[in-house]
Amino acid sequence: MDLELLLSLHREGRLFVNPKRIRLLECIRAQGSISQGAKAASISYKSAWDAVREMNELAGQPVVESEAGGKGGGGARLTPYGERLLKVYSLLARIERMAVDALQDEAASLDSLLAVVARFGLQTSARNQFFARVEGMDPSDLSRKVRLRLDGGALLYADITEQSCRRLGLAPGKEVLALIKAPWVAVETAPADDTRNRLAGAIVEVASGEQFNEITLRLDQGHEIHALRPAQEPLPAPGSRAFACFAPDQVILATLG
Template sequence: MELDILLSLQQRGRLFISPRRVRLLECIREQGSISRGAQAAGISYKSAWDAVKDMNELAGQPLVTSEAGGKGGGGARLTGYGERLLKIYGLLGQIERMAVDALQDESASLDSLLAVVSRFGLQTSARNQFFACVQSVGRRDLRHQVGLRLNGGAQLVADITERSCQRLGLAPGKEVLALVKAPWVTIETERSVPTPNRLPGTVGEVISGEQFNEVLLTLDQGGEICALRPVSEPVPARNERAFACFGPEQVILATLET
């Protein structure tokens, strides 16, 4: 099912911004005048002038400034506020598109904005991303040890600075995204020295390279984790049981400001 997004904003019950008005502003910026912008947008000069007047009035500050015509003709340009309005409208459009994508994907979690953004809008260099909920925050000198519960139920521990903990507003119940880079993950096949972050699973694939091997482990809790290991290290075979291990200091946390 294809859904068209037509985002409009109102102020005091009056239309402020719509796709048609956004197009007009873009054309005014490109053409350098209201008359030429109206022509490019496919509307009359009077409709364009009335729309600009309404937007300036509702915003409480000008989105477009114009100069009276003379020997060289009149001109118009977007103010800094007008430029920012176009940018925020574009961002809102991206958020709405993510919401539509989430609506049509039955496997997507709709429990929070972070869940939707991390699934449809967030790209990072860290191969391993886990949606989690903060369970505990314990202070250790100038650092904090943060207990996390992943969506599948597994437990993780992250070690971050006190300042980072305060900046992220971490507290029990807070939703976060836990990131772990592939080179930081080791793959073990035996229960050796206990580590705080030890996720069990089954080896799904091993991709061999000249300097590194990439191991994909299908986790018991659901999902997978990727480890990038030097070729000098032995790697388990496909379908072999194994554990993905990494230290608390190797977990990066991200969240949305609310």
């Protein structure tokens, strides 16, 4: 199903901007005049002028500034507010697109904006990304041991400085995204008892390289985690049981504020 997005903003029950008006603003910026912008946007000069007048009125400040007279009906330019309006509209359209993508993906969680953004809009160099909630925080010198509960029930630990905890607004119940880079993950069959983060699962894929091997585990809770290990380390057999192990200080947390 291909859904069409038509994002519109209204104020006082009147249309402020929609795709047609945003297109007009882009053309005015490119052409330097309302008349030439109207032509590029394939609308009449009167319609363009009326749209600009209404946007300026509803915004309470100029969106477009124009100079009367001259060749082609005078010059015009977007104000700083108009430039910001284009950028904000673009951001809103991207968020709306992510929401529609989430609607059509039955595997996507719709319980959290962070989960949707993480799945459809966030690109990082960390192969492993897990949506989680803060379950508790224990003081430890200048940092805190943050307990995270993943979807499916697995428990994860992260060492986060006090300053970062405050900046991220971490508290029990807070939604976070936990990031772990693949080279930080060890794959072990019998991890030490004091290993803080050890997630049990089964080897589902092994890719061999000249210098590194990439190992993929499917955790018992259904998540997949990737490990990048030196080629000289022994390779586990696909289907075998193993643990993904990593230190709490190698867990990076992200939030939406």
